[in-house]
Amino acid sequence: MINTNPTEKSLSIVKSAFREYYFKHSKNIEAPLRIEEREFGYMQFGSGMVRHIVFRNVGEILAVLVRDIPSDVYCSNAYYVFPSYPMQEKQWKGADLIFDIDSKDLCLSCEPTHSYFICINCGKISESKSEICLSCNTRRINRTSIPCNKCIHTLKKEVERLIDLLSGDLGIKEDAIQIYFSGNNGFHVHISDTEFHKLGSQARADIVGYLMGNSVMVESIGVRKGPEGFFIKFPKSGLAYGWRKRIACELGISQSSILKLSKMVQQKGGYDEFRTELIKTVRDLGVRIDPHVTIDIHRVFRMAGTLNSKSGLTKKRCHDLKSFDPLNDACLLGDKEIDMEIKARVKLRLKGQIFNLKKQNTRLPMYAAVYLICKGLASAN
Amino acid sequence: MYFYSSLGYLLWILSIKLGTGDLAKYPFLNEASNYIRDTHFDFEELNRPEIEHIIYRAAKKIDVEITKGIIYEELEKYEVEILTFLITLIMVKSIGLELVLKKHSLLEAIRAEKFLIEDLKREKNQQKRRLLLFKIFEDLFKFKVDIDSENHQLFKVKVTDYLERAVQFHEQEWKLINRLVHKGYVYLDADETVRLIRSELSTLIYNRVKSMTFSSLPKAIKSRVDELSIKFKPMYEVRRIYTTTDYPPCIKHALDVMAIGENLSHSGRVMLATYMLAIGKSVEEVSALFHKAPDYNEETTRYQVEHLAGSRGSRIKYSVPSCKKLLNENLCFATEKCNGIINPIQFGRNK
Ligand code: SF4
Ligand SMILES: [Zn+2]
Numbered sequence A: 001m002i003n004t005n006p007t008e009k010s011l012s013i014v015k016s017a018f019r020e021y022y023f024k025h026s027k028n029i030e031a032p033l034r035i036e037e038r039e040f041g042y043m044q045f046g047s048g049m050v051r052h053i054v055f056r057n058v059g060e061i062l063a064v065l066v067r068d069i070p071s072d073v074y075c076s077n078a079y080y081v082f083p084s085y086p087m088q089e090k091q092w093k094g095a096d097l098i099f100d101i102d103s104k105d106l107c108l109s110c111e112p113t114h115s116y117f118i119c120i121n122c123g124k125i126s127e128s129k130s131e132i133c134l135s136c137n138t139r140r141i142n143r144t145s146i147p148c149n150k151c152i153h154t155l156k157k158e159v160e161r162l163i164d165l166l167s168g169d170l171g172i173k174e175d176a177i178q179i180y181f182s183g184n185n186g187f188h189v190h191i192s193d194t195e196f197h198k199l200g201s202q203a204r205a206d207i208v209g210y211l212m213g214n215s216v217m218v219e220s221i222g223v224r225k226g227p228e229g230f231f232i233k234f235p236k237s238g239l240a241y242g243w244r245k246r247i248a249c250e251l252g253i254s255q256s257s258i259l260k261l262s263k264m265v266q267q268k269g270g271y272d273e274f275r276t277e278l279i280k281t282v283r284d285l286g287v288r289i290d291p292h293v294t295i296d297i298h299r300v301f302r303m304a305g306t307l308n309s310k311s312g313l314t315k316k317r318c319h320d321l322k323s324f325d326p327l328n329d330a331c332l333l334g335d336k337e338i339d340m341e342i343k344a345r346v347k348l349r350l351k352g353q354i355f356n357l358k359k360q361n362t363r364l365p366m367y368a369a370v371y372l373i374c375k376g377l378a379s380a381n
Numbered sequence B: 001m002y003f004y005s006s007l008g009y010l011l012w013i014l015s016i017k018l019g020t021g022d023l024a025k026y027p028f029l030n031e032a033s034n035y036i037r038d039t040h041f042d043f044e045e046l047n048r049p050e051i052e053h054i055i056y057r058a059a060k061k062i063d064v065e066i067t068k069g070i071i072y073e074e075l076e077k078y079e080v081e082i083l084t085f086l087i088t089l090i091m092v093k094s095i096g097l098e099l100v101l102k103k104h105s106l107l108e109a110i111r112a113e114k115f116l117i118e119d120l121k122r123e124k125n126q127q128k129r130r131l132l133l134f135k136i137f138e139d140l141f142k143f144k145v146d147i148d149s150e151n152h153q154l155f156k157v158k159v160t161d162y163l164e165r166a167v168q169f170h171e172q173e174w175k176l177i178n179r180l181v182h183k184g185y186v187y188l189d190a191d192e193t194v195r196l197i198r199s200e201l202s203t204l205i206y207n208r209v210k211s212m213t214f215s216s217l218p219k220a221i222k223s224r225v226d227e228l229s230i231k232f233k234p235m236y237e238v239r240r241i242y243t244t245t246d247y248p249p250c251i252k253h254a255l256d257v258m259a260i261g262e263n264l265s266h267s268g269r270v271m272l273a274t275y276m277l278a279i280g281k282s283v284e285e286v287s288a289l290f291h292k293a294p295d296y297n298e299e300t301t302r303y304q305v306e307h308l309a310g311s312r313g314s315r316i317k318y319s320v321p322s323c324k325k326l327l328n329e330n331l332c333f334a335t336e337k338c339n340g341i342i343n344p345i346q347f348g349r350n351k
């Protein structure tokens, strides 16, 4: 939860909503493949993380969910010989390839219009960014955000761009790509193609660099440093596919445009200047993913079908990304009315309902109440 | 059993598929080693006078490799090459110095690499190219390489197979983004394709030697082995100056790479040298670290280290690259102990 000290009452509302969810929606819990080779972990409300757990089937997971009502549930993307042992002794066998697209990495222009800054010390909420809390002068500030339609639209576009690269360039078949809404402000993309399981961190880092458009060399499109500044010699493998094609399109060149490319480099001011600009262009064309998530082959990752305590929404599989509406399709908590105190001006859309709230006391359906408690913007009365 | 004739018969059978010239160039192929296993040949055969010049040749080959650090390029007819290969392995095993074995394996791989690139580039017969690809990549390393259907000078390999091998290279050009990638395949030219298997090839040769067993050496070989041992022992009994100190992971990794006689990238060498100079090692000590590099050349190494130390040319003393820079160059192997530091030189300081 964003809110680090929710009131007793708020906490018990959230817990009962989560309990109800795990009772009613147990079929949403997706048992990962090769379940017995994975490590599980979960977070409990108000206490730490429990890790290195193993389950043999989805029934065992459900038993823990309804017994302990965890705030967040995780599962390793790695397969181990001994998943319950300490990290050094687990014996890594392989790991699913995963990608995380989160609105925090997208630098959206709408972000400031729906961000809040909450002081961890005194609880003061501000709508504008500041390093220091204006009421208590401390510097411990949490940021929270209520994604808008534009955020969701942009996130989906980014997911589509990622999928394009994964299938067009890396040759991953569509049925090996699973898309999930993360349960908060992003999407997770899981690759089940077993070819990729064996790859270690470094190979994954290389994939990340590829997707993000990092470390491109101008030589790969034929611009080389020479005695008179630079010269053009296209690579033997050509420019017909992948990044080379994307760059060639962007620059409007082809394998027969030696002169054109040469002029272009000259106009930019030479090899170094052209290089600097190309690096930037390619970065802008790249997909914005969180590199750490993909590179880390030992992490535990939010489990599909469980609730995200940053929002009370579900991490949910999107079978059709275009029509998927996270604020509707992943909002699965009940709608019993709750008395609430709203602590900031918020506009919000959930389950097809629009809530236009100011600082006030009001009654809200459970799903909206939990959402705002998790976001740190309201508490139960 | 008459040595030459039984060997000759087997080689003749093999040469129906691959030319005899190929077996001479690639004596590590399964075919050649099967022969050695299947014929149960008697070691004493190696004392025969007609083998003498091959023993001499094998010893010379090892000597050139170890003392000069270069490959032995001379290519003889296949009977001679296969026997030379076998005898070198026996000799390297008997010399019993790990670093000699490492270096020999690496140089043998580089040597085969040269022939292979040539063959893949020049050979007109597609059937034959395919057979070579199959025999060397797929049969030995389970690595499937295809010839591109449009451009026969290009080879396609699966992205995952590429990544697994290319991560060992630190140069930017090996990054996936600088490759032609399409529908799950990476397209490479002959040089690049072959470069990908260098370390596997050298490991293969290394393992062949490691798994060899024989009780006694034929006299003819023993005397050569003794000569070489006397010559090499002092070269490899350098003080291992780094075993006890707690170096940062990036430096440890670089030292490990050097220790097994593998190639360290240019930036890796700069890092290692500047670090060692910064902690107070002398130019001599630092130059000595590079002595095991496959491309070691005493003069240039010393020159470069002096340059970094600021005692030459520009007189600017080079500082140790920052952790950030090293991370970018794939030289960082951070562990928990690296938390909070921005330059390797700070590693382990405040404890
Ligand atoms: S963090 Fe710095 S000191 Fe540690 S391994 Fe990386 S580069 Fe070396
Ligand atoms: Zn405050």
Ligand SMILES: [Zn+2]
Binding pocket: A108, A110, A111, A114, A147, A148, A149, A150, A151, A152
């Ligand atoms: Zn928005």
